[in-house]
Amino acid sequence: MSRFPWKTTLTVSALLAATAYAFAQMSSGGPMGMHGQMPQSDMMSQMHSQMMQGQGGMHGGMGMHGGMGGRGGMHGQQSAVTGTPTIPGQDAFGTIQEIVQILQSDPKTDWSKVNIDALRQHLIDMNEVTLHAAAAQRMTDNGIEITVTGEGRTLEAIKRMVPAHVNELHEIGWSAKSEDSPNGVKLTVLASDAQPLTKLKALGFMGIMVQGGHHQPHHLMMAMGQFGMH
Numbered sequence: 001m002s003r004f005p006w007k008t009t010l011t012v013s014a015l016l017a018a019t020a021y022a023f024a025q026m027s028s029g030g031p032m033g034m035h036g037q038m039p040q041s042d043m044m045s046q047m048h049s050q051m052m053q054g055q056g057g058m059h060g061g062m063g064m065h066g067g068m069g070g071r072g073g074m075h076g077q078q079s080a081v082t083g084t085p086t087i088p089g090q091d092a093f094g095t096i097q098e099i100v101q102i103l104q105s106d107p108k109t110d111w112s113k114v115n116i117d118a119l120r121q122h123l124i125d126m127n128e129v130t131l132h133a134a135a136a137q138r139m140t141d142n143g144i145e146i147t148v149t150g151e152g153r154t155l156e157a158i159k160r161m162v163p164a165h166v167n168e169l170h171e172i173g174w175s176a177k178s179e180d181s182p183n184g185v186k187l188t189v190l191a192s193d194a195q196p197l198t199k200l201k202a203l204g205f206m207g208i209m210v211q212g213g214h215h216q217p218h219h220l221m222m223a224m225g226q227f228g229m230h
Helices: 004-028 040-064 074-079 091-105 116-131 153-170 197-209 215-223
Strands: 134-139 143-149 173-179 184-190
Touching: 004 134, 091 116, 116 153, 116 184, 116 197, 116 215, 143 153, 143 173, 143 197, 153 173, 153 184, 153 197, 184 197
Parallel strands: none
Antiparallel strands: 134 143, 143 184, 173 184
């Protein structure tokens, strides 16, 4: 029989005993008790360190006996999280980074026309409309009416993005229109066999706004200075 099970049991038992002792000391006024209480964060740090040392010992022991050691054990799991991060941390940042990398990798890029700030302003518009605009929808006999309102920067973004998106809806076969108002835009979308009333109601404002696939190529063209932001 392999010696691994009793070594594992011994290691886990030692860790549990150390944990129980630490909590007992905190409640009994011992070295870590009322008169010399170790901050909880420090205690947890020490416990974490002990556990890592225990895992290191287990890793070595299991490696010797052909268990989880080597490339398939704890070492393999740790190496998976020590590589180079790939997530930029913020969506707009990541979008701009991707566009810039595309432009820099293309030797034909005309840098005299590139306008990354226009793309940034458009991404701000997208953020305002997506997160800050108010959308009140009303079902009609043959479609849906959505009153989209906001203030300040949000209002500016609504007036740029919603009417422009109507053109995209036309391109993909939807029947839609927009009407300007003092504090926003009214978006009207008519139902059809492909877009029945139940679907329009379920989609709502943002579900309708994300229809089509124009945003990604639109972002690249905008950054290249081929047309202004909407």
